[in-house]
Amino acid sequence: MPPVSEPGVSAGSDLIAAAVLVxxxxxxxxxxxxxxxxxxxxxxxxxxxxxPGGRWEDSDAxxxxxxxxxxxxxxxxxxxxxxxxxxxxxxxxxxGFVVTPVVGLVTPPLNLKLDDFEVAEVFEPPFAFxxxxxxxxxxxxxxxxVMREYWAVPWQGYYIWGATAGMLxxxxxxxxxxx
Numbered sequence: 001m002p003p004v005s006e007p008g009v010s011a012g013s014d015l016i017a018a019a020v021l022v023x024x025x026x027x028x029x030x031x032x033x034x035x036x037x038x039x040x041x042x043x044x045x046x047x048x049x050x051x052p053g054g055r056w057e058d059s060d061a062x063x064x065x066x067x068x069x070x071x072x073x074x075x076x077x078x079x080x081x082x083x084x085x086x087x088x089x090x091x092x093x094x095x096g097f098v099v100t101p102v103v104g105l106v107t108p109p110l111n112l113k114l115d116d117f118e119v120a121e122v123f124e125p126p127f128a129f130x131x132x133x134x135x136x137x138x139x140x141x142x143x144x145x146v147m148r149e150y151w152a153v154p155w156q157g158y159y160i161w162g163a164t165a166g167m168l169x170x171x172x173x174x175x176x177x178x179x
Contacts, residue, residue: 020053032124063100076113
């Protein structure tokens, strides 16, 4: 699959490489996805809902390495609990990132240790809800004179939007093609 871009985002080489872990949690009560609410004081994406992840570092051998390192740093998920299933297409954001979503199956129990500088809280919406495209809304906003469109999916008081919702919509579309 080709990279996915937010409308109005060019494929320039000046984008910052990053990776996120799309953590699929196998709970006895049902499959969930672990999401974070970022702290309000951060420079990038303050207060937003996101997957654990961040910028690529020179020591990272691959997007999977970046996603696993960042997931451990941000929420305490350890690599030994995660089975990498694959990657979704790169996602280019209007804020200058090219993000590789890495899907991983996480085996409980989780002994989460949140980085309280970056992560305000974590929550786990049901997987089935997040991959049902009927739950998504398309919105638009004007940013510096340019109309930008984005996906959003509200869930129990959380507002999942932008790149995170876009990646979830890509996952939803991918799974719909697998029927």
